[in-house]
Amino acid sequence: MGARLAVRDVSLHFGGVKVLEDVGFTVDDGQILGLVGPNGAGKTSLFNCVSGHYRPSAGSITIDDVEIIGSSPARLARHGLARTFQHPALQLHDTVLENVLLGAHGRLPGGPVEWALRLPRTTRTEKQLRAEALDLLERNGLGWAARTRADELSHGLHKGIELCRALLMRPRLLLLDEPAAGLPHGEVEQLIASVRRVRDEGITVVIVEHNMGLISAVTDRVVVLDHGRKLMEGTAAEAQADPRVIEAYIGKDAADDAA
Numbered sequence: 001m002g003a004r005l006a007v008r009d010v011s012l013h014f015g016g017v018k019v020l021e022d023v024g025f026t027v028d029d030g031q032i033l034g035l036v037g038p039n040g041a042g043k044t045s046l047f048n049c050v051s052g053h054y055r056p057s058a059g060s061i062t063i064d065d066v067e068i069i070g071s072s073p074a075r076l077a078r079h080g081l082a083r084t085f086q087h088p089a090l091q092l093h094d095t096v097l098e099n100v101l102l103g104a105h106g107r108l109p110g111g112p113v114e115w116a117l118r119l120p121r122t123t124r125t126e127k128q129l130r131a132e133a134l135d136l137l138e139r140n141g142l143g144w145a146a147r148t149r150a151d152e153l154s155h156g157l158h159k160g161i162e163l164c165r166a167l168l169m170r171p172r173l174l175l176l177d178e179p180a181a182g183l184p185h186g187e188v189e190q191l192i193a194s195v196r197r198v199r200d201e202g203i204t205v206v207i208v209e210h211n212m213g214l215i216s217a218v219t220d221r222v223v224v225l226d227h228g229r230k231l232m233e234g235t236a237a238e239a240q241a242d243p244r245v246i247e248a249y250i251g252k253d254a255a256d257d258a259a
């Protein structure tokens with residue numbers, strides 16, 4: 001059995017700007033990989049390549065050994081890929097529950113006509129999906145907010161809503177882009193528990209995050225990017241102790257001072 005996700009020699013150029021250069025790594029089934037690096041390193045761009053939002057200039061990306069470059073985001077979502085965004089795009093005037101239910105789109109039976117006619121099969125499925133969405137909100141600490149309008153909640157909670165929406169898609173591979181950004185310190189523990197449970201349910205996770213506490217707590221391995229290139233790969237502890245990583249984050253002079 002191959003890797004769930006394999007990124008090989010991926011480059012992404014916009015005109016003369018080299019956003020990614022020959023990046024490669026694999027993620028095995030059921031693992032959590034951290035993707036870290038300074039601002040502008042190319043982390044979100046790499047996610048955009050994996051989710052079909054960007055098309056790499058070179059390289060290969062496979063999910064379960066199937067080449068996915070050229071597939072649309074919608075097609076990849078139907079085949080088990082879900083992601084959250086660094087800047088969540090929610091329907092702000094809708095409730096939290098309605099926002100989560102948007103993740104059920106690909107799981108509805110029949111076509112739009114059947115859905116519009118509200119045939120019995122559809123309403124039964126709708127009820128099941130609603131129950132499942134509520135359950136996900138409960139388990140991720142957001143049950144209390146199900147009927148609150150999204151615009152009444154903080155950025156940090158929007159991230160949790162997006163996580164529930166992604167999970168309602170029942171993905172096999174989940175990409176999380178800075179899920180802890182904007183979360184109050186006390187709620188990072190809840191997020192750690194959520195990510196671990198997701199993995200225990202058999203979902204493979206790639207997580208972009210600046211919060212090293214979260215990265216250390218949940219990841220099996222990390223890949224460090226800097227200026228579009230892979231700097232190193234190892235455990236979170238190895239990455240944090242690596243002089244190249246320290247230098248990338250704080251600059252060479254400061255790294256020398258710290259040594």
Ligand SMILES: Nc1ncnc2c1ncn2[C@@H]1O[C@H](COP(=O)(O)OP(=O)(O)OP(=O)(O)O)[C@@H](O)[C@H]1O
Nearest residue numbers: 014017019037038039040041042043044045046086
């Ligand atoms: N569509 C695009 N066109 C041109 N340049 C782009 C595009 N998308 C990303 N970039 C550039 O690619 C580089 C990497 O950006 P990216 O958002 O991937 O970084 P990041 O590692 O996610 O950073 P952060 O931690 O701040 O979110 C930046 O210099 C950015 O300006």
Ligand SMILES: [Mg+2]
Nearest residue numbers: 043044045086
């Ligand atoms: Mg980013």
